[in-house]
Amino acid sequence: MIGGSSLRALARLSCYPAPLFLLLLLTSCDMEAPPTEAEILERAAAVHEAALTIDTHVDILGAWGTPELNPCTETHLRVDIPKMVAGGVDAIFPAVYVGQGPRTPEGHAAAKETALNRFAAIHRVAEELCPEKVDIAYRADDLERIVAEGKRVYVIGMENGYSIGRDLSLVERYYDLGARYIGLTHSGHNEIADSSTPREGPAEEWGGLSPFGKEVVREMNRLGMMVDISHVSDNAVWDILDVTEAPIIASHSGARAVADVARNLNDDLLVGLKENGGVIQIVALGSFVKVDPPERREAIQALRQELGFPDRAALREMTEEEREAHMARMEELRPTYEARMVEIDAQWPPADVSDFVDHIDHVKNLIGVDHVGIGSDFDGGGGIPGFNDASEAMNVTVELVRRGYTDEEIKQIWGGNLLRVWREVEQVAAELQEAG
Numbered sequence: 001m002i003g004g005s006s007l008r009a010l011a012r013l014s015c016y017p018a019p020l021f022l023l024l025l026l027t028s029c030d031m032e033a034p035p036t037e038a039e040i041l042e043r044a045a046a047v048h049e050a051a052l053t054i055d056t057h058v059d060i061l062g063a064w065g066t067p068e069l070n071p072c073t074e075t076h077l078r079v080d081i082p083k084m085v086a087g088g089v090d091a092i093f094p095a096v097y098v099g100q101g102p103r104t105p106e107g108h109a110a111a112k113e114t115a116l117n118r119f120a121a122i123h124r125v126a127e128e129l130c131p132e133k134v135d136i137a138y139r140a141d142d143l144e145r146i147v148a149e150g151k152r153v154y155v156i157g158m159e160n161g162y163s164i165g166r167d168l169s170l171v172e173r174y175y176d177l178g179a180r181y182i183g184l185t186h187s188g189h190n191e192i193a194d195s196s197t198p199r200e201g202p203a204e205e206w207g208g209l210s211p212f213g214k215e216v217v218r219e220m221n222r223l224g225m226m227v228d229i230s231h232v233s234d235n236a237v238w239d240i241l242d243v244t245e246a247p248i249i250a251s252h253s254g255a256r257a258v259a260d261v262a263r264n265l266n267d268d269l270l271v272g273l274k275e276n277g278g279v280i281q282i283v284a285l286g287s288f289v290k291v292d293p294p295e296r297r298e299a300i301q302a303l304r305q306e307l308g309f310p311d312r313a314a315l316r317e318m319t320e321e322e323r324e325a326h327m328a329r330m331e332e333l334r335p336t337y338e339a340r341m342v343e344i345d346a347q348w349p350p351a352d353v354s355d356f357v358d359h360i361d362h363v364k365n366l367i368g369v370d371h372v373g374i375g376s377d378f379d380g381g382g383g384i385p386g387f388n389d390a391s392e393a394m395n396v397t398v399e400l401v402r403r404g405y406t407d408e409e410i411k412q413i414w415g416g417n418l419l420r421v422w423r424e425v426e427q428v429a430a431e432l433q434e435a436g
């Protein structure tokens with residue numbers, strides 16, 4: 001478009017000899033001025049406000065949902081209601097996570113108890129601690145209605161089918177408590193499927209889904225729960241794609257072509273996900289976003305050893321109490337740790353928002369923008385500079401605007417795609433229940 005000042009400039013140019021005038025005119029037409037930083041921020045703010053923003057994976061550990069750690073108020077957590085409000089995040093899926101223990105009847109019973117306690121915590125927050133600020137959505141339509149009422153939304157996700165044990169009836173029990181997706185595994189194989197990160201023993205136990213796992217997927221289809229493939233092995237994803245009648249999700253995973261780790265999905269699996277109609281929600285956990293150079297890994301390892309932090313394997317072996325004692329100690333040492341991490345980050349920069357959006361770009365280019373969303377894994381390891389907690393969510397939108405994503409695409413990524421999948425899952429369940 002030619003504005004008033006450009007017209008004045010053209011009028012001035014008309015006194016130049018014709019060839020020079022034409023040359024200048026062509027040059028000015030070829031150069032469309034790139035948007036200014038202020039224009040990018042303004043457009044990002046508008047689309048972020050207009051979008052339904054959904055983060056599909058947030059962990060709730062320890063005392064979350066009690067007066068001691070009350071997410072209705074400002075906390076040290078990466079996600080609480082004030083941070084959601086500040087960052088324009090409408091909805092999160094708090095995860096009913098259960099760390100894997102022994103695969104025995106006692107182990108499964110204990111896992112069920114842990115899961116039920118986490119469900120109770122989520123209901124306590126939404127129904128007792130601050131029902132005026134947040135409500136639980138049980139259907140996709142609820143989510144939109146609650147946002148229109150000016151409240152934040154919780155949709156309950158589950159992480160680790162270990163809490164199902166071998167009891168198929170628990171799938172419906174968890175559904176009745178509000179669970180709308182279940183991640184079938186965590187680290188370590190379970191009765192349902194193989195994990196992308198085995199703990200001990202063989203790399204694969206079932207070669208994918210177990211026979212019981214196939215029943216679990218069918219039951220989830222019947223009830224209207226999204227099957228979550230984050231943490232499951234590649235072969236288990238193929239089996240799930242074979243068995244499921246509804247679209248599936250990866251609630252918090254990246255693209256392996258961008259960061260080559262087992263927790264991310266390779267291109268073949270992404271193509272399978274596209275054919276299924278599902279969606280991958282990109283995770284903001286640094287080591288899944290960008291593979292660290294060995295020097296950085298070694299420096300962090302040395303620092304952790306110096307401060308007496310246990311390694312991953314030791315963490316997994318801990319009981320719930322030991323883990324909480326460890327978290328408390330980490331909290332005390334946090335200032336020291338963070339000061340030293342600044343030095344490490346300066347030498348080997350960590351994953352940032354641009355690296356995060358590289359995963360979105362990759363998925364969009366490979367299988368289309370209809371199949372990608374966002375699942376931070378905040379309070380479970382997620383958080384990168386620029387997208388370090390819920391209050392910084394708009395920085396992702398800014399980066400998407402900067403890279404030329406349209407408003408419509410940004411709305412799809414922030415929530416539209418996930419809602420589409422959820423509605424299709426509800427539709428398939430209605431048809432299966434009608435037929436059955």
Ligand SMILES: [Zn+2]
Pocket residue numbers: 159230231252377380
């Ligand atoms: Zn996880």
